[in-house]
Amino acid sequence: MTMAPIPKIRAEAVGKIFGEGADEFLAIDRIDLTVAPNEFVSIVGTSGCGKSTFLNMVGGLTEPTFGDILIDGKPVKGPGRDRGFVFQGYSLFEWMTVEGNILFALEKSRLSKPEKTELVRQFIHEVGLRGFEKSYPRQLSGGMRQRVAIARALVYKPSLLLMDEPFGALDAQTRGMMQELLLKVWEDHKVTVLFVTHDVEEAIFLADRVIVLASRPGRIKRELTVDLPRPRQFDIVTSPEFSQLKRGVLADIREETLKVMSLGDAG
Amino acid sequence: MPKTSSIAANAAAGRIDRRQSRRKKGLLRLRQPIPDRVFTTAGLVVPVVLVLLWFAVTALGLVKPLFLPSPLAILEEAWRQISTGILFEDAAVSSYRIIVGWLSAAVLAIPVGILMGNFRLFEGALEPLISTVRYMPIVALIPLTILWAGIGDEQKILILFLGTFFQMTLMVMDNVKNIDVNLIRAGQTLGFSNTEILWRIILPAALPAIWDTCRITIGWTWTYLVVAELVAAQSGLGRRIMDAQRYLATDTIIFGTLFIGLLGLLTDYAFKRTGRSLFRWTADR
Numbered sequence: 001m002t003m004a005p006i007p008k009i010r011a012e013a014v015g016k017i018f019g020e021g022a023d024e025f026l027a028i029d030r031i032d033l034t035v036a037p038n039e040f041v042s043i044v045g046t047s048g049c050g051k052s053t054f055l056n057m058v059g060g061l062t063e064p065t066f067g068d069i070l071i072d073g074k075p076v077k078g079p080g081r082d083r084g085f086v087f088q089g090y091s092l093f094e095w096m097t098v099e100g101n102i103l104f105a106l107e108k109s110r111l112s113k114p115e116k117t118e119l120v121r122q123f124i125h126e127v128g129l130r131g132f133e134k135s136y137p138r139q140l141s142g143g144m145r146q147r148v149a150i151a152r153a154l155v156y157k158p159s160l161l162l163m164d165e166p167f168g169a170l171d172a173q174t175r176g177m178m179q180e181l182l183l184k185v186w187e188d189h190k191v192t193v194l195f196v197t198h199d200v201e202e203a204i205f206l207a208d209r210v211i212v213l214a215s216r217p218g219r220i221k222r223e224l225t226v227d228l229p230r231p232r233q234f235d236i237v238t239s240p241e242f243s244q245l246k247r248g249v250l251a252d253i254r255e256e257t258l259k260v261m262s263l264g265d266a267g
Numbered sequence: 268m269p270k271t272s273s274i275a276a277n278a279a280a281g282r283i284d285r286r287q288s289r290r291k292k293g294l295l296r297l298r299q300p301i302p303d304r305v306f307t308t309a310g311l312v313v314p315v316v317l318v319l320l321w322f323a324v325t326a327l328g329l330v331k332p333l334f335l336p337s338p339l340a341i342l343e344e345a346w347r348q349i350s351t352g353i354l355f356e357d358a359a360v361s362s363y364r365i366i367v368g369w370l371s372a373a374v375l376a377i378p379v380g381i382l383m384g385n386f387r388l389f390e391g392a393l394e395p396l397i398s399t400v401r402y403m404p405i406v407a408l409i410p411l412t413i414l415w416a417g418i419g420d421e422q423k424i425l426i427l428f429l430g431t432f433f434q435m436t437l438m439v440m441d442n443v444k445n446i447d448v449n450l451i452r453a454g455q456t457l458g459f460s461n462t463e464i465l466w467r468i469i470l471p472a473a474l475p476a477i478w479d480t481c482r483i484t485i486g487w488t489w490t491y492l493v494v495a496e497l498v499a500a501q502s503g504l505g506r507r508i509m510d511a512q513r514y515l516a517t518d519t520i521i522f523g524t525l526f527i528g529l530l531g532l533l534t535d536y537a538f539k540r541t542g543r544s545l546f547r548w549t550a551d552r
């Protein structure tokens with residue numbers, strides 16, 4: 001009966017402390033964030049500012065030290081199949097074929113065997129890996145491996161996709177292709193995406209909203225809405241609107257980087 | 268390969284400017300490739316030259332046979348041991364000790380290492396102890412092993428076990444720890460239980476590295492063989508060498524040493540080959 005839609009993600013004053021005693025260290029300080037269903041939100045920040053830590057907390061892989069994270073209005077109690085995860089690095093099961101990796105993700109679902117096989121086939125098709133079903137990850141290029149990872153994270157139909165610098169290791173051309181592929185998959189599957197990156201252009205190009213994190217401790221420095229039309233093509237990055245957004249975020253990131261560097265000098 | 272042949276044709280017609288050929292050539296340029304053929308030949312030339320030198324030095328009588336018998340004397344010794352059957356007898360006895368000693372170490376070290384690599388409690392409880400114990404000189408343990416295990420095969424096996432177990436446990440622990448932690452996280456996200464993650468993700472991910480640890484440690488047991496057979500052994504490849512020392516039978520010593528080395532090399536090779544076919548997915552492209 002409630003009129004206001006339940007947010008997909010609701011983070012309330014979420015923080016994380018690592019270590020104990022003298023080694024105690026505040027990695028994330030009170031992050032408040034609300035993400036609507038089907039929204040695409042990017043998180044950018046300098047290396048070490050706590051992006052992965054925050055994403056892992058939303059994924060239920062790390063427990064927040066304080067604050068609450070709600071998904072669909074329910075507190076996160078650990079990892080679950082309502083969320084799909086694409087990790088930094090490739091993180092595929094190297095002893096399984098492309099097909100095997102994706103099928104493994106369906107093992108805990110109640111579908112019949114033919115239904116599973118069909119889903120695997122469909123997702124392999126969708127990420128453009130037809131003909132590579134029987135290949136092992138080591139035999140694939142970086143971009144192809146990350147396609148397997150995306151298919152593995154989506155095949156069981158999670159409603160929230162968490163991505164941690166998924167294209168960070170790819171060359172510029174491949175990365176551009178992967179970004180377009182991701183946007184297409186996102187539009188087709190109606191999932192909410194929380195996308196972590198240190199690449200400002202990538203963050204803006206993909207997202208409805210960009211969250212800029214400050215570092216040491218990680219907290220939200222700025223939030224901006226990206227009002228660029230969709231579907232987006234790669235050449236949008238040359239538009240004046242894009243440049244203006246980019247300039248603002250770059251300035252923020254630069255400030256943070258300088259801050260970290262001077263901290264490093266002092267310590 | 269039409270592509271290659273067109274390159275070759277162009278090159279033949281002088282259309283492709285072969286920069287390399289204009290550069291200074293040489294086999295001793297810093298970090299530069301050399302032809303494969305040269306590389307392989309160099310590896311063969313060195314041992315052949317050494318054997319020839321050995322030949323020359325002994326044939327010219329520059330050293331006494333007592334210190335260094337000629338390569339022919341070694342071959343004669345080899346033939347003597349083969350024809351009398353001593354060699355196979357020794358090899359069988361020693362192999363048995365190595366297999367049992369190494370297997371019992373592996374059977375314990377692998378599960379303990381896996382526990383230590385996965386559970387901080389086990390690591391905390393065992394790592395300091397094992398790290399200390401592994402520096403014990405194995406030769407110094409001989410008297411104790413005799414007290415505990417007598418002077419039969421058990422004592423030799425115990426030496427091989429002690430020489431392998433501690434190091435191997437720590438190596439397996441590292442193998443397990445070194446897998447990509449995101450594989451475990453992926454398993455958790457996909458809804459697998461901890462037991463399932465252990466058996467279906469952590470173990471297969473660590474297996475090629477654990478296999479490599481097996482290969483390395485079984486190689487060590489061959490090098491421990493002489494130590495294991497130092498006391499109260501009637502036969503064995505290591506024993507044969509120790510006995511020969513008493514009679515100053517240098518040819519037996521050298522042949523025995525080379526033969527143990529050869530068996531070690533063969534074991535290594537067998538493990539490598541088996542590993543390659545067991546873990547096909549680790550091959551690039």
Ligand SMILES: Nc1ncnc2c1ncn2[C@@H]1O[C@H](COP(=O)(O)OP(=O)(O)O)[C@@H](O)[C@H]1O
Pocket residue numbers: 018019027045046047048049050051052053054
């Ligand atoms: N398990 C951990 N134990 C201790 N410190 C950690 C741990 N994980 C991350 N950190 C620290 O927390 C900070 C944020 O890390 P992370 O979230 O990985 O940053 P990012 O992903 O933005 O590069 C870093 O300073 C990092 O060293």
Ligand SMILES: [Mg+2]
Pocket residue numbers: 051052053088164165
């Ligand atoms: Mg990170």
